[in-house]
Structures are given as structure tokens and as C-alpha cells.
Amino acid sequence: xxxxxxxxxxxxxxPGSGLELTRRFxxxxxxxxxxxxxxxYRVLARMEADGWVSVxxxxxxxxPDKRTFTVTPDGEDALAVWLAEPTxxxxxxxxxxxxxxxxxxxxxAAVLDLVRDQLGEHTARLAHYxxxxxxxxxxxxxxxxxxxxxxxxxxxxxxxxxFWVTWLTEYLEAHA
Numbered sequence: 798x799x800x801x802x803x804x805x806x807x808x809x810x811x812p813g814s815g816l817e818l819t820r821r822f823x824x825x826x827x828x829x830x831x832x833x834x835x836x837x838y839r840v841l842a843r844m845e846a847d848g849w850v851s852v853x854x855x856x857x858x859x860x861p862d863k864r865t866f867t868v869t870p871d872g873e874d875a876l877a878v879w880l881a882e883p884t885x886x887x888x889x890x891x892x893x894x895x896x897x898x899x900x901x902x903x904x905x906a907a908v909l910d911l912v913r914d915q916l917g918e919h920t921a922r923l924a925h926y927x928x929x930x931x932x933x934x935x936x937x938x939x940x941x942x943x944x945x946x947x948x949x950x951x952x953x954x955x956x957x958x959x960f961w962v963t964w965l966t967e968y969l970e971a972h973a
Contacts (some may be wrong), residue, residue, distance in 0.1 A: 800840045800848070803830045805868055805876040808850065810943060812867040815835060815841055828954060841866055849875055858873075897968060917964040923958035926951060 807813070819834045826832075832840075844850045849872030855863040867954040868876070894916055901948055918947075934940065936950045 800830070800836060802876065802879050803832070804837070804840060804844065805872055805879075808866055808868045809873070809876065810864055810900065810947075814863050814865050818866075829950075831844065837848050837954065844872065892945075894917055905972070909969065912965050914969055916962065919958050919961040919965065923955065923962055926955045926958060 798934045803826060804818065807818055807826060813821070815834070815838045818837050822830075822832055822837070838963045841850065845852055845866070848869055849867050853867065855865055857863055859907055893911065896908050896911065900922070930951055934944075934951070937945075940948050
């Protein structure tokens, strides 16, 4: 997957400026795909050159003009092709998992501190995801289309965070 595909999905959900896309990455997209402000702008320029997005310049008072990006028919086609391509199975790669496995060969207390820190972060993210689910999707059975897809991705994030919280708690309890 390339950042172009993430941006096409985001812009199909709602056209926006580079700054608005950056904010969406900070609030939601960034939980599963990281991109910097500079990367987003660089890729948007490439997508514009490739004809995947069009740009509307919106004048603003007291600020520079805002450039709002919208997916073109060529961008819709590129997204449809990418969506239909096979996706390899996700692989699990975790530096923390390797440290857990190797803790017997080093400073276990330091590893346990890392586990506690990670557990705190995953617990906080789980609470955040659950809050988003309660706030944004109070009636999941009524969802369809893009709203259902966003809800199901959020449910996947909740499941992953529950996994981390359960696993890290188990590790700490085993070494208590």
C-alpha cells in the first residue's frame, strides 16, 4: 500500500486541504498509517500531476488561499484497481516481542518497565477507541456503506488494543 491509496480513501470520504488531511491523520488515519505533513503535501502534488486529484483554490481573508483536493475519475479508477488487488497477509513485527523473548538474557527489570509503559499506552488507546465507538456509532446495527466500514475498522483497532492489553498484562502477572 502506498500513501497515495490512503489519501484517495480519505479524499473519497471527504475532500479537503493538505492541512485538513494532516489533521485527519492525527485523529484517525494515523492509528494505522503514519505520514508526516511534508509527505502528505509531496504525495498530493504527485497525485495532482498524475491526474488522480483536482484542486480548487479557495480564497481566504487574512490567510493564504486554501487548496482543496478532490478525487478525479482517474483517481477513482486507481483506487478501484488497488482495492481489487490481492493483499498479502499482515505480518507481526514487534521489537517489544523480541525483548520479551530475550528478557532472560538481560535486565528483566528494565524490560518489565517497558512492558508497563506499553501497557499504559495501549490501555489509553483502547479507552480512546472505545470512546470513539460509543460517541460515533451508538447504533452499529443501523450502519451501512462508508459508516459501517469505518466502524468495522475501529472495531478491529479495539480488538488489537485488547490483545495488547491482555498479552502485556499476562506477561507482567507471570513475572510478578
